[in-house]
Amino acid sequence: MKHVYTGKTKDVFELEDGNYLLKFKDDVTGEDGVFDPGANSVGLSIEGAGKAGLKLTQFFFEKLKEKDIPNHYVDADIEKQEMKVAPATVFGNGLEVICRFRAVGSFLRRYGAYVEEGQALDAFVEVTIKDDERLDPPISNDALDMLGILTKEEYEVLKGLTKDISLVVKEELAKKGMELYDIKLEFGRNKANEIILIDEISGGNMRVYKDGKYILPLDLEQLLLG
Amino acid sequence: MKHVYTGKTKDVFELEDGNYLLKFKDDVTGEDGVFDPGANSVGLSIEGAGKAGLKLTQFFFEKLKEKDIPNHYVDADIEKQEMKVAPATVFGNGLEVICRFRAVGSFLRRYGAYVEEGQALDAFVEVTIKDDERLDPPISNDALDMLGILTKEEYEVLKGLTKDISLVVKEELAKKGMELYDIKLEFGRNKANEIILIDEISGGNMRVYKDGKYILPLDLEQLLLG
Numbered sequence: 001m002k003h004v005y006t007g008k009t010k011d012v013f014e015l016e017d018g019n020y021l022l023k024f025k026d027d028v029t030g031e032d033g034v035f036d037p038g039a040n041s042v043g044l045s046i047e048g049a050g051k052a053g054l055k056l057t058q059f060f061f062e063k064l065k066e067k068d069i070p071n072h073y074v075d076a077d078i079e080k081q082e083m084k085v086a087p088a089t090v091f092g093n094g095l096e097v098i099c100r101f102r103a104v105g106s107f108l109r110r111y112g113a114y115v116e117e118g119q120a121l122d123a124f125v126e127v128t129i130k131d132d133e134r135l136d137p138p139i140s141n142d143a144l145d146m147l148g149i150l151t152k153e154e155y156e157v158l159k160g161l162t163k164d165i166s167l168v169v170k171e172e173l174a175k176k177g178m179e180l181y182d183i184k185l186e187f188g189r190n191k192a193n194e195i196i197l198i199d200e201i202s203g204g205n206m207r208v209y210k211d212g213k214y215i216l217p218l219d220l221e222q223l224l225l226g
Numbered sequence: 227m228k229h230v231y232t233g234k235t236k237d238v239f240e241l242e243d244g245n246y247l248l249k250f251k252d253d254v255t256g257e258d259g260v261f262d263p264g265a266n267s268v269g270l271s272i273e274g275a276g277k278a279g280l281k282l283t284q285f286f287f288e289k290l291k292e293k294d295i296p297n298h299y300v301d302a303d304i305e306k307q308e309m310k311v312a313p314a315t316v317f318g319n320g321l322e323v324i325c326r327f328r329a330v331g332s333f334l335r336r337y338g339a340y341v342e343e344g345q346a347l348d349a350f351v352e353v354t355i356k357d358d359e360r361l362d363p364p365i366s367n368d369a370l371d372m373l374g375i376l377t378k379e380e381y382e383v384l385k386g387l388t389k390d391i392s393l394v395v396k397e398e399l400a401k402k403g404m405e406l407y408d409i410k411l412e413f414g415r416n417k418a419n420e421i422i423l424i425d426e427i428s429g430g431n432m433r434v435y436k437d438g439k440y441i442l443p444l445d446l447e448q449l450l451l452g
Contacts (some may be wrong), residue, residue, distance in 0.1 A: 072388040093339055110363040113319055113355070114373040124372055129339070140366045146350055147340040 008042050009053070009204065015084070019074055024050035024057075024081040028204065028217075035217065040132040048120055050081040052221035053202035057083060059225060060201040063168055069161065071197035072188070088188030088198050092149040094130035095139075095187065097158060099123055099166035102181040104207060110138070118181075125159045157195050158187055163164060165197060176224055178215060181207040234268050235279070235430065242312070245300055250276035250283075250307040254430065254443075260444065266358040276307045278447035279428035283309065285451060287392055288429040295387065297423035298414070314414030314424050318375040320356035321413065322366075325349055325383060325392035328407040330433060336364070343408075349392060351385045383421050384413055391423060399434055402450055404441060407433040 001021060005012035008029055013021040030036045030043025054076055061073035072085040100107055101123060103115040115121075127144065128136045144150040150158065162185055170180040183206040186199035205215025215223060227247060231238035234255055239247040256269025280302060287299035298311040323325040326333055327349060329341040341347075353370065354362045370376040376384065388411055396406040409432040412425035429443025441449060 063441065110360060111355070111365070111369065111373060113357050114375065121372065124368065126366060126369065129337070130341050134336060134338065138364055138366070140352060140364070141335070142350065143337065143352065146347065147337060149340065 010200070018087060020083060020085050020087060022083045022200070024054045024083070024200075029038060041125045046218060049218060051078060052218055053200060054078055054081055054083060055204040055225060056221050057200040060169060060172070063172060064165060064197065067164075069164055069168070069197065070190070070194060072190070083200075085198070086190060086196075088190050088196055090145070090186070090188045090198070091144075092129065092139065095144075095163045096124050096128045096130055096151070097185045097187060098128065098182060099162050099185070100182040101166075101170065101179075104181055106159075107182070116139075118179070123163045125162045127155075127158075145196060153196070154195060160221060161187070161195060165201075169201060169206065173224065178208050178210045178220075178223065181209055183207075235276075236426070241341050244313060246313060248309045248311060248426070250280045250309070250426075252276045265377070266362070272444060275444060277304060278444055279426060280304055280307055280309060280428060281451060282428040282447050283426040286395060286398070287423075289398060290391060290423065292391075293394060295390055295394070295423065296420060298416070306341060309426075311424070312416060312422075314416050314422055316412070316414045316424070317370075318355065318373070321370075321375070322354045322356055322362060323388045323411045323413060324352050324354065325406060325411070326352070326408040327390050327392075327396065327405075330407055331363075333408075349389045351388045353381075353384075387413070387421060387423065391427075395432065399450065402446065404436045404449065405435050406434060409433075 001013040002014050002136060007091050009027050011023040014022055026045045027042045028035050028044060028046055028049050029039040029074055031039050033044050035043060055078055061071055063153055064071050072088050072180055074084040076083040076088040095121060100121045103119040103121055107172045108117055126138055128138050130136060141152060141155040144155060145152050164186060166183050169183055175182050185197060188198040190196050203220035208215040208220055227239040227241050232239050235251055235253055237249040241247055251273045252273055252275045253268045254261050254270060254272055254275050255267060257264040257265050259270050261269060281304055284302040287297055289298050298314050300310040300312060302309040315337060326347045329345040329347055334343055352364055354364050356362060367381040370381060371378050387432050391411060392409050397407055411423060413421055414424040416422050429446035434441040434446055
């Protein structure tokens with residue numbers, strides 16, 4: 001297999017059969033040694049982080065498979081911290097699609113004049129472009145279309161999938177008494193040019209609370225699957 | 227008449243007849259003594275700035291009246307630096323609606339990975355919320371709707387009006403060999419709940435070039451009307 005990409009938290013290899021292998025690392029994003037899923041740089045390395053992320057990802061992707069929600073997952077080897085995925089191309093240089101159930105984080109920083117902190121939001125979807133240098137700016141469907149990143153029709157598909165997937169995650173967390181505040185997803189186009197969920201779904205992609213207390217991303221796997 | 231609001235570049239008075247009076251000041255926005263129409267604070271005072279802004283505003287609003295594009299203009303007294311306008315309420319705490327014909331400014335800062343500086347854009351419309359503290363963040367039509375600022379139908383009206391108005395301004399400038407790069411407009415709802423253009427249209431609202439050279443906002447009045 002051929003090493004094709006070194007990500008912040010994953011390495012990517014191309015396999016002989018046309019699929020790809022994601023190798024989950026123990027590196028997590030953060031700043032000054034503090035884990036922050038929203039940060040753009042690798043802050044520290046935590047033993048077990050890769051395995052916990054992969055376990056959650058496998059759990060959620062299998063739930064999505066059951067519901068016929070299209071995604072790139074093929075199978076996973078937890079011990080090796082590896083996940084096999086189908087090929088997909090990202091939109092432009094990559095988009096982050098966020099689904100919000102409560103007003104926190106960058107949404108609150110932007111629109112704090114119109115919402116209370118923690119106010120309930122009805123599966124609100126927004127898109128940011130992956131661009132560390134430009135601090136992942138938000139982008140409208142009109143701009144995505146004009147810049148040739150995503151057509152208007154594709155945007156509606158993306159928004160619908162994002163709501164469906166986020167509600168699946170929310171429901172699973174609710175079964176264990178946890179509440180999903182927001183979640184960040186990534187999508188791509190598969191060989192048939194269909195929009196599918198890619199990347200991972202783990203603690204690092206979402207903000208989860210239990211009894212009003214924030215759950216650390218690395219505790220999520222134990223609370224949900226332990 | 228009653229003083230109701232002190233703006234950065236205008237004071238607002240309520241008139242006996244139900245209309246409002248905008249008093250154009252010589253204060254302009256900027257930082258460290260340098261005029262910058264995009265800045266959020268008053269940087270300096272320039273003699274004649276108020277009169278030049280009002281002359282341009284009168285010129286453009288009268289052009290819009292001829293074309294039946296709804297706006298708040300009633301009449302103006304250039305010598306007194308005053309414009310009489312019909313009442314209107316802004317959306318939320320106010321929106322800025324930008325129409326872009328070339329990729330410069332904040333658009334380029336956000337989406338520079340996808341466009342060249344100065345690349346032509348096809349009357350691209352985007353909205354930011356007026357919020358000095360939060361640096362006027364961009365906002366999507368979905369967010370405007372969810373936050374109760376503007377319905378989806380109103381957004382489409384706003385976008386259409388913005389393109390129409392911006393193309394009128396672009397055309398007038400083109401007659402004098404100038405090119406409009408982008409323009410920032412403000413809208414409100416009148417008593418009949420219709421969306422109308424409010425505020426002003428002057429050098430401080432737009433980026434204009436001539437023979438590849440940026441035209442200083444205060445030179446625009448002379449070049450267009452002089």
